[in-house]
Ligand SMILES: Nc1ncnc2c1ncn2[C@@H]1O[C@H](COP(=O)(O)OP(=O)(O)O)[C@@H](O)[C@H]1O
């Protein structure tokens with residue numbers, strides 16, 4: 338089986354003023370291509386922190402996040418941005434849409450970011466009903 342996601346000794350420490358909070362403590366995770374998993378745990382367990390690291394929205398304090406053989410924990414902001422645009426689909430808990438834009442405009446933003454522009458159209462199922 339081909340590995341697609343691999344986390345090795347990953348820790349994430351949040352600093353709040355002088356205090357440190359270890360949200361992830363030396364996590365190892367290995368997922369094969371095509372595998373579907375559920376990450377389950379009580380509120381505050383570190384689920385969102387883990388997804389943010391896999392999705393390239395945050396970087397680990399230590400350890401390695403390897404996606405399809407590439408160590409994204411070494412990426413700078415620009416490379417992470419490309420990685421997210423080309424590889425990651427993320428449904429946020431609190432939507433993260435721009436309230437000043439219409440639904441169409443919120444979806445259209447993707448056109449400026451993603452190279453494969455054909456894909457974003459599948460997001461809108463009833464495009465004819467939108468008022469620009
Ligand atoms: N940006 C942050 N700054 C400080 N602490 C954070 C931050 N994000 C998460 N935490 C803390 O890290 C822990 C794990 O949070 P989180 O990953 O959001 O858990 P879950 O998604 O499982 O509810 C919690 O104790 C939370 O308060």
Ligand SMILES: [Mg+2]
Pocket residue numbers: 384385386
């Ligand atoms: Mg969460």
